[in-house]
Amino acid sequence: MTIYRFKHLQEVSGSMLKNYKFGNGLVWLLIIFVLPLPLLQATYYELPALYHDTLMPIQFGTLAYIWMLAAIYLATRPRWLDRLIGLPSMYLVHGIISILAIGLAFVHKLLLPSSGWIKWTGDWGLYLFIAVGVYSLIFLAGWLTNRVPVLNHLKHWLETLFQHEISVWLHRLNLVATALVIIHVILIPYILAMHNYMMLFGAYTGIVALSYLVSVYRVHFQQPTGELIELDQLADNVVQLSVKMPRLRRQFQTGDFVFIAFPNLPGMKEPHPFSLANNPLADGQLELIVREDGDFTKSLASVPIGTPVKILGGYGRFQNFIDEHPGTQLVMISGGIGVVPLLSLINHNLEKPIHIFYSVQKQTDFLHLDQFDYWNTTPNFSSQLQVGRFKDAQLENYLATIDVNHTIFLVSGPAALGQHWQRFLKKHGIRGWQIYYEEFGW
Structure with a gap:
């Protein structure tokens, strides 16, 4: 009986960990509470009595x-996460x-004045974090600009002055700011004495420094380099790229997106994310629709055939989400270019009602x-295609015809649609x- 209960608990725990909402909550819990706890406890027990009135601002710092270390680790795009x-x-x-983190660092500065090199390193580290943070909120935070129209308009206007490659390099100033904070801490004698x-x-x-260096090494020396073998104009402003890879590892899933870069072309050396329109493991090549x-994307049409392409990925949870819900019907809602990851998902899951x-x-x-x-001739597939957005009533009518309790919904497209x-x-x-909606804007 005990063994049975243990196995049942393992199954329940495994299914919970597969649930991305549960995983999301777990990540927040770890970053907000669990990771800082050992250092906060060490501060409480080791801080000399003479400085005990500074305990709170030190813990804020x-x-x-x-939290900033956690943010740097997340910026390495760990694939397991x-x-x-x-x-x-x-x-x-x-x-x-x-x-x-920036907000708490500012409170730490206000509550705990310092002087000399301690003040200089702390202040300049904070100022760098604030400057890069403000810049990143406009250029590298699609989760925010997609929801704030004023920021979105400002971003598109400023993109004529600041190319994406410049934005990526400016974002790396966070590493300089972190180094200044490390020096700031080491310069404080009573903190240094807390072993x-x-x-x-x-x-x-x-750990975070090693993770970052490993990610940089993988990007530049381990990630496979393919070759652009075909470039087609599918519509007025849409191109399809076909990339031949020397080898395809089982790192790609249908519905994934990858980061691509052209290491030999100026202005196109930093990776950009694009969705796969096919199953690379089945087709032997990657097809991207952009x-x-x-x-970056406006330069793609002029990239010569045969140009080396660096591939990072795949990333994405569409296929994982489907696999986590076996025996369910799939309903997909997409708009515009958002249909791209769904193309490979449909091909791979035609045995399911879609x-x-x-x-x-x-x-x-x-x-x-x-x-x-072709898909409309298969027994499990049906579609509604139209020019102009769908009305709520159209989906209400459809929902009335299906068992919604045994259906999962995949949404793909612009932020407003999602x-x-x-x-x-x-x-x-x-x-x-x-x-499941995989917002594609950063």
Whole structure:
């Protein structure tokens, strides 16, 4: 009986960990409470009595530092965490935890004045964090700009002055700010004398530094380099790239996106994320469909055939989400270029009942209509394609015809579309765990 209960507990725990909402909550719990706790305890027990009135501002500074280390680790895009909660959720945590860290660091500065090199290193570390944070909120925080129209307009206007590659390098000034904070801490004699605290401080810093260096090494020396073998213009501002890889490891799933870079082309050396339109393991190559919006994407049409392409990934949770809910019907809602990851998902899951709502702004924006013609001849697939957004009543009518308790919903497209249909589905009794939206904006 005990063995049975233990096995049952393992199964329940495993299914909970597969749930990305549970995983998301677990990540927040670890970063906010669990990781800082050992250092906070060390501060409480080791801080000399003479400085006990400074305990709270020191702990604020400690929290800020640990949260910023967590943000730096998340910026390395650990793939194990992506498969658990998804990269968009990871970036959201990264952004919010960075803002909280800067806020606490500012409170720490106000409550605990210093002088000399201690003040200089602390102040300049904080000023750098604030400057990079403000810049990043405009250029690298799609989770925010997609929800604040004023910031979104400002971002598009400033993109004519600051290319993405510049933004990435400016974001790395966070590492300089972190180095200044480390020096700031080491310069404080009574903190340096707290041996357990400094041991933990060094361990946390060393682990994150090692993780960052490993990620840099993998990007530059371990990630496979493919070759651009085909470039097609699918629509007015949409291109499809085909990339041949020397070898394909089992790192890709249908519905994934990858980061690509062209290491030999100026202005295109920093990785950019794009969705896979196929299953690379089945086709032997990667097919990416890209809308020409920014400086990087607008340059794609002029990339010569045969150019080396650096590939990072895959990332994404669409297929994981489907696998976590066996025996369910799939309903997909997409708009515009958001259909791209769904193309490979449909091909890979045709044994399941699938219905897709796919809308575009104009007729020429539809992608791969020939595939939809074929899928519509298969027994488990059905589709509704239209020019112009779907009305709520259209989905209400469809929901009335299916068993919503045995259905999962995959939403893919612009932020406004994703937010609207998530609200709509929840309003009509669909539970949060039945919906997955992978926001694609950063």
